[in-house]
Amino acid sequence: MNIAVVGTGYVGLVTGTCFAETGNQVVCIDVNEDKVNRMKNGEVPIYEPGLELLFERNSRQKRLSFTTDLATGIQNADVIFLALPTPPGEDGSADLSYILGVAEELSHLITSYSVIIDKSTVPVGTADEVHKALAKNLDTNLFDVVSNPEFLREGVAVEDFLRPERVIIGTKSERAKKIMERLYKPFVRQGNPIYFMDERSAEMTKYAANSFLATKISFMNEIANLCEKVGANVDQVRIGIGSDSRIGKRFLFPGVGYGGSCFPKDVQALAKTAEVNEYDFQILNAVMDVNKRQKQVLVDKIVDYFGGDITGKTIAVWGLAFKPNTDDIREAPAIYIIEKLLALGAGVKVYDPEAMDNVKKIFGDKISFCSDQYEALIEADALAIVTEWSVFRTPSFSVIKQLLKSPVIFDGRNLYEVDFMREMGIHYESIGRSTT
Missing domain, CATH: 3.40.50.720 (NAD(P)-binding Rossmann-like Domain)
Known part of the structure; x- marks a missing residue:
């Protein structure tokens, strides 16, 4: 497939590189011109074990490329991943301005059917908001919005992507479901599951998973502090x-x-x-x-x-x-x-x-x-x-x-x-x- 990945942070760059490794044509898009130039020159802007080898190989074999121009990057894309930052606001809520801003831009650029995929960790209901932003200037027959949360652990993100324990895909569209299934099939050949659900459930799954793990950590820290007091x-x-x-x-x-x-x-x-x-x-x-x-x-x-x-x-x-x-x-x-x-x-x-x-x-x-x-x-x-x-x-x-x-x-x-x-x-x- 032709894949566009908007955003080249930890999630975006690992996602783009690993999809290129399975033979897809991937264009990574970022507004940071200096960062894009560094990647074009073969420099990996983050430290992640195993990433540099795949990055170099797929760049050299022309399956992985980089641009600052959104229109150029999505020109032939079958799927467009949104791997953009969602920083917390002062009240703790996730800032969706980057995601919705790109969705607005895409509404003026898409000319043939594309699957728009929320890869960023986003609040429940974000897929609906992205759909609204796209539908402002775009026929709804030309796109589907899918929630596909990432479960990558920094330090082993490449391994997690290439051999996922599970893949979560939130969509009600049968057309999008078939495309996503084909996209992820090379990564689950050993039988690990792809779970399909509605978009809101997929969004909640990501938050629930991380919050549960954080709860285990905090609980154990409380136990440790009590252990010191009781010997x-x-x-x-x-x-x-x-x-x-x-x-x-x-x-x-x-x-x-x-x-x-x-x-x-x-x-x-x-x-x-x-x-x-x-x-x-x-x-x-x-x-x-x-x-x-x-x-x-x-x-x-x-x-x-x-x-x-x-x-x-x-x-x-x-x-x-x-x-x-x-x-x-x-x-x-x-x-x-x-x-x-x-x-x-x-x-x-x-x-x-x-x-x-x-x-x-x-x-x-x-x-x-x-x-x-x-x-x-x-x-x-x-x-x-x-x-x-x-x-x-x-x-x-x-x-x-x-x-x-x-x-x-x-x-x-x-x-x-x-x-x-x-x-x-x-x-x-x-x-x-x-x-x-």
């Missing part, structure tokens, strides 16, 4: 409840809160949808409150250790991205933690394998950026671990003890065993476990 070990609790098939093992790791481009925004948006529809979604409000407080936990541990005053102290921070294997810092707990440390008078030295360029745009010269994880420890009073990159899992503890002024680690991801830290003679505080 239980959250790792053992996690293993115990995770063995129950009704609960499952995933998303039970306590830490410093969730971040990223999806969970914070999607939970807010679903809560706002509930509010607009006069429903008091109490669990979601609690999830957001817990997550906000959890980002403060590591800061409180650091301040308490230093007797309530960290003025003049230097804290090394390992990990800036909201999760490993990405350079995405949107709603990253590390950003909140660094801001708090600076406000309390501490100096901060940081290292992250991929996200430092993005963080420099926020802090500039207010913090020190280091070339590797050990450089960050030099003359630091303590180490705070915020993102669980693999490179941090088995460091040289003898080097850590040598470089830090005192052997003090605050671990926001529970990377190390408490007993081992005790044997190493390191003051070690983690989440939901005893302090050495």
Whole structure:
């Protein structure tokens, strides 16, 4: 098929590249001229494992191309994916101006039947709004609007796209259904399901999935905080409840809160949808409150250790991205933690394998950026671990003890065993476990 993808963020670029990998002709469209030029020159603008290889191959073989011109990009398209940002407004509602603006433009450009696909995470009812925007200047026989939410995890997004657990497609149109089925058939050859439903149910499925996972995270963080007070070990609790098939093992790791481009925004948006529809979604409000407080936990541990005053102290921070294997810092707990440390008078030295360029745009010269994880420890009073990159899992503890002024680690991801830290003679505080 001929496919147009409007928007080249994490979702749009992965979507376009992976569809090109299965033999489709894909044009990716973005208003950012500099970004488009970089992609034309072979530069992948985001860090996502596995993406660069597919990007290079499909660009070289002319199946993947880029433009800033919407009319050119959709000229021969059978399907048009809208992978545009939906940032939260001040009230938590999703901003649909980008999506509806492009839909308005498309209403003047489409000349033959196309399937318009909402790939962005959007509130319930967005497909109807997109349909209205298109129908202002376009015969309704020339298009169908489909909801096709993405379930891509940053860090493994390419794998998730090529081998999806399931594909959700919301449409009442039989014509659109057949096209979408043909489009996704190469990705579900091992038998994973394609679920067809109405558009509003598809939109709700995406929000419900992310909000449920966020709820598991916040619940486990609450359990971890209580474990510290009663003398239980959250790792053992996690293993115990995770063995129950009704609960499952995933998303039970306590830490410093969730971040990223999806969970914070999607939970807010679903809560706002509930509010607009006069429903008091109490669990979601609690999830957001817990997550906000959890980002403060590591800061409180650091301040308490230093007797309530960290003025003049230097804290090394390992990990800036909201999760490993990405350079995405949107709603990253590390950003909140660094801001708090600076406000309390501490100096901060940081290292992250991929996200430092993005963080420099926020802090500039207010913090020190280091070339590797050990450089960050030099003359630091303590180490705070915020993102669980693999490179941090088995460091040289003898080097850590040598470089830090005192052997003090605050671990926001529970990377190390408490007993081992005790044997190493390191003051070690983690989440939901005893302090050495």
